[in-house]
Amino acid sequence: MNEISQGSWVNFDPKLKELIDLKSKAECEDLALLYSSTYIRQLNDHINEISTLSKKEIETKIDYLAGCLTITLDMPMQDLELLRVRVCEDKKFTNVSDLSYIKRTTDTFPEVGRLNQTGHALFYASIAVKKDDTALRVVLSEANAKKLDHLNVLRSRQKSGKDLYLRIIGIWDYVKRDERPYYIAKEVFEYYKQVRAYMVKMFTPKLLSAYELTDRFFADILARKGSESLYQVTSALSPVFLDGKSDGVLYSSVQASREPVVALTSAAVDSKIEHQFACDVVVEECYGYEFFKYVTKDKSASIVSQTGEIDWAKV
Secondary structure, eight states, rough: OOOOGGGGTTTTTTHHHHHHHHHHHHHHHHHHHHHHHHHHHHHHHHHHTTTOOOHHHHHHHHHHHHHSSSSOOEEEEEEEEEEEEEEEOOOOOBBBBGGSOOOOOOSOOOOOSSSSTTTTEEEEEEEOOOOHHHHHHHHHHHHOOOOOOOOEEEEEEEEETEEEEEEEHHHHHEEEEEEEEEEOOOHHHHHHHHHHHHHHSSHHHHHHHHHHHHHHHHHHHHHOOOOHHHHHHGGHHHHTTTTTOOOOEEEOOOOSSSSSEOOOOOOHHHHHHHEEEEEEEEHHHHHHHHEEEEEEEEEEEEEETTTBBGGHHHH
């Protein structure tokens, strides 16, 4: 066990410390590691169509892994810039509602997705951190854009003074390797390092392995290429990770390794996000992963805040 000086925990959330203390005493290390490894293997077999689990079985296993063997922090983030795209065929979309999350849901629409369950809409987007076109290429890859696809791009930003509370999937693996993702602030990463150091101090090696195995599994499945059986598993994370004050989930892009993408709740978009402008692009070549050749037809079409109308005429 690592020795941590008391002075290292001056800014450590007391409730989080109490949670780790409780879990260190309540969890049986042997059972935790057994259940973690067994459930992950069974869920992987379902994803790979080796065997089949019922919806209830999937939910029960995910609920245990996410509820009992996960330490999730709702990290407040500011000043996020987001990009979202949608194929528009021949006509450009005329209202921001067409580019934002799906507002008219039914019991069967939208279909199950990476984190949304059937009939549940989320706002999927890439995070624009770098000054180049990385975020656009990432979101094109997330949308599975193909050669000659015509797409409208929506650029949005976080409202000033409105924190977005995101749960970062796979963060503990980054912390373990002491590799800070470029999009996470140093002070935020240092806080995660403090939390993990306390987990190392309080957890037995086997119990810690159960938590790390679970974290690795969640990060892995959210970054896999989509399929119906995969989405049956990943969408079961939504009720757990989007509860409480969580506004959404931050995870790694499927095609663009380690690039950040988010799934935000509709409530978070309505109250904490403002849409800036739209643009119009055509994919000329798709080389694989997030590598595209594209041309921008119309740039920076303004959005009328009162109506959501996209004013292409002023481009």
